[in-house]
Amino acid sequence: MLRIAVVGSGPSGVYAAQTLVQQREVPGIRVDVFDRLPAPYGLVRYGVAPDHEKIKSLQGSLRTVxxxxxxxxxxxxxVGGDALSTARLLELYHAVVYCVGAARDRMLGIPGEDLAGVHSATAFVSWYSGHPDAAAEAFGLPGVDAAIVVGAGNVAVDVTRILARGVPELAPTDMPQPALGALGASGVRAIHMVARRGPSQGKFTTKELRELGTLPGVDALADPAELALDPAYADPGAALPAVNRRNVEVLRGWAAAPASGGDRRIALRFFLRPVEVLGGPDGRVTGMRFERTAPDGLGGVTGTGVYEDVPAQLVLRSVGYQGVPLDGLPFDERRGTVPHAAGRVLREGRASVGEYVAGWIKRGPTGVIGTNRPCAKETASSLLQDAGALARRDRERDPLEALREAGLRPVRWPGWLAIETAEAELGRSLGRRSVKIPDWEGLLAAAGGTD
Incomplete structure (x- = not known):
């Protein structure tokens, strides 16, 4: 019997575990799925926006696995700390598959980025998603009139939408009560979502973009003059991928539509490159300075020397994620990934039989949730090809015994089910549906202790 450890219980980890136990070539595989958190599902629980219930329903299929x-x-x-090093984990299992994602957000690298009121979109998402590591703060929302979201991907769209939504639309979700209260008390009336390139190059999907234009009491705006700077926007017949072409059509509709008089507005801005975060004498952000850019004819943009200041009291950067090194594993700092060949970890250019990667730590932060399935299958296939060599390793002892001896007390599946029950009870007490418990103490208490 092969004992396999999968580190990470998000989609890539669950899909890897599923592939390993369901294949027929190597019988008797058993998989332990580790997570640093007491709750499973990774970014499906803590990254998908709470008002996107259809995507969050993927938890049901992950649960079945x-x-x-x-x-x-x-x-x-x-995994990777003093209590359980990567080397020790490999001593306990025939093989280890690391599916640890990309936990670090990219910086803008401009002056003023350390001012109070400047945050990563990652931190904001973690906060309203109830991640127990999130800072227990309200991001100063009651004192914020205008916010800037830097980025043109789906995460930028998500945080923009959550800032613009009212409590009646958010109350039916599992958003933690403190976050719901802070957003309800928010003074945000204007949200500027800013991209350095043009509308035809946005990374958001059309469904998410279109949703911004359907929010109650919110005007979604696009400046026709800015849109016209994009050659592909001006030419409806331009050879664009289908998603980008549909995005352009949505923005063209926004630019032509009259404002509805909503009390909040979302302005999508294009061809603006952030050059400085502006601050006041109290050390808090007061706005951002952007340089107008123009297409360079090569798919990129170049600066024009024309600048614009946009007032704001909150700045959220959403310019991508980076992988984080895990002690004991090789790491490519430039790519933000673990070097691999078809999922096999490479050490000094040679495959390390028994160590594997899948998901973002393997390929970088690209793709959608479904992209993780073929990625995980490739890695599982490599592991299964190595099964003969792996089986020769002596791993008779149940690793759980060694974990307990090391002082670790895992939350097992019944503990997670107890957390689910506690969150449902919390929701009922608040007159809502299930509501997330947003802190470590509360989660562990709800789990009824640990194994």
Whole structure:
């Protein structure tokens, strides 16, 4: 029997575990799925916007996999620290598959980025999603009249939408009560979502973009003059991918539509490159300075020397993620990934049989949730090809015994189910549906202790 450890219980980790136990070539595989958090599902629980319930419903299919009797969930266990090093984990299992994602957000690298009121979109998402590591703060929302979101991807669209939504639309979600209260007390009336390139190059999907134009009491605006700077926008017959072409059509409709008189507005701005965050004498952000850009004819943009200041009391940067090194594993700092060949970890250019990667730590922060399935299958296929060599390793002892001896107390699947029950009860007490418990103490208490 092969014992496999999968580190990370998000989609890539769950898909890897599913592939391993469902294949028929190597019988008797057992998989332990580790997570640093006491709750499973990774970014599906803590990254998908709470008002996108259709996407969040993917938890149901992930749940079915984790309930397989050949798979064991071990939450509240951090791999790579003193208690459980990567080397020790490999001593306990025939093989380890790392599916640890990309936890660090990219910086803008401009003056003023350290001012109070400047945050990553990642931190904002974690806060309203109830991640237990999120800072217990309200991002100063009651004192914010205008916010700037820097970026043109779906995460930027998500945080823009959440800032613009009212409590009646958010109350039916599982958003933690403190975040819901802070957003309800928010003074935000204007949100500027800013991109350095043109509308035809946006990374958002059409469904998410279109949703911004349907929010109650919100005007979605686009400046026709800015849109016209994009050669592909001016030419409806331009050879664009289908998604980009549909995005352009949505923005063309916004530019032509009269304002509805809503009390909040979202302005999508294009061809503006951030050059400085502006601040007041109290050390808080007061706005951002942008340089107008223009297409360079090569798919990029160049600066024009024309600047514009946009007032704001909150800045959220959403310019991508980066992988984080894990102690004991090789790491490519430039790519933000672990070097690999078809999922096999490479050490000094040679495959390390028994160590594998899948998901963002393998390929970088690209693709959608579904992209993780073929990625995980490729890695699982490599592992199965190595099964003969892996089986020769002596791993008879149940690793759970060694974890307990090291002082680790995993949250097992019944503990997670107890958290679910506690969140449902919390929601009922607040007159809502299930509401997330947003802190470590509350989660562990709800789990009824640890294993």
């Amino acid at each position: 984790l309930e397989d009797e050949r798979i064991r969930f071990l939450g509240n266990v951090e």
